[in-house]
Amino acid sequence: MKQYLDIETTGLSKYRNSVTVIGIYNGEEVIQLVEGIDLTEDSLSDMIRNTKKIVTFNGKRFDIPFLSHKYPNIDFSNLEHHDLMYSCWKHGWKGGQKKIEIMLNLSRDSGITSGLEAVRLWKRYRNGCENSLKKLLEYNKEDIVNLYHIEKALEEKGKENN
Template sequence: MLTSTYIHMPKIGATVEKRIWSSGIRTWDDFLERKDELCIPRSKMELILPGIEDSKEHLMSRDFEFFAHSLPKAEHWRAFREFSDKVAYVDIETTGLSPASSHITVIGIYDGKDAKTYVRGVDLDDVVEEFEKYDFLVTFNGARFDLPFIKREFPQIEFNQLHADLMYPLRRISLTGGLKMIEVELGITRSEDTVGISGFDAVRLWNQYERGDQEALELLLEYNREDIVNLETIIDKTLHKFIDKKFSESI
């Protein structure tokens, strides 16, 4: 989808992008080959042609920061396929809902192979170095919840990566509600131990762990690991629908 994208180019908006798509031109290479077929203002053509070359160079050099800054945040998901080899699926557990009055208990990071969980009072500080490994972050409600919490506790983390908060593109394809509800709609199952556990239960489990219940921590970590692993399953199941929905808007 990234190589079908034009809205990250200066002074190119969604209207021009949709006009390009409606002409049957999807990729940057298609545009370069068939530009004479397009009915767009010459002024826009003179911006898009160098914009394509510039974009190709940044993509070739894997300059994720360029696309993170130039793409609208709600459209970062478009770059997922190009940068998914260095992706982190992220989810946190906390003692409450407000970063000002609560704190993080667990941060889970899944790279598509290994699920890592970082625990307050054990190794939570290690996430600072861990986040530096990734070009792309995937969360659910992370723009409003997870990343602000992490940034408050670890202000040195830049969060300069591309970031797809799946809650928003999922809404565009009529998948609404919380993460667990969407998992059910997509046919994603959880283990017997974690079925029915909610964010409020996660707070309870942490409190039990602080009172010495090690098994409560293990259940909390299993719950968190399923959250981050399931994020990968969700985007695998829905990315093509995000793309189809976007292109259908140009018809």
């Protein structure tokens, strides 16, 4: 099974920061794990148990190294990994995921446009604002669902070039 994966964290360092949300999308269903609620090494292992391929954006440099460091008992090396960032670059689509989404006219309803805003939402949630967690989960959902749409756009672009 192929799954689209994105994580939210408290910062960029896998050594100093924590994973706050892990989201996956299989093309039909979104599953999210949240730190302090249901995110454990066991729940993450269950989440990816039947996964053969993961699709990320910058996941080779960020998501997978971060997860491998935080959850060393889970072997991510046996998963085929398609990092869309590099595929986008091959087609001349430069920039981060949000910039690519704008170029492809993909919508976002959450209004959150950066990982820094996601970090701030987590902090507000930890200080008692439940609505901030809802917004963070919506942001993560948009990230993973839009990975699917970016991949489809890349497939169409590839067909045009053949």
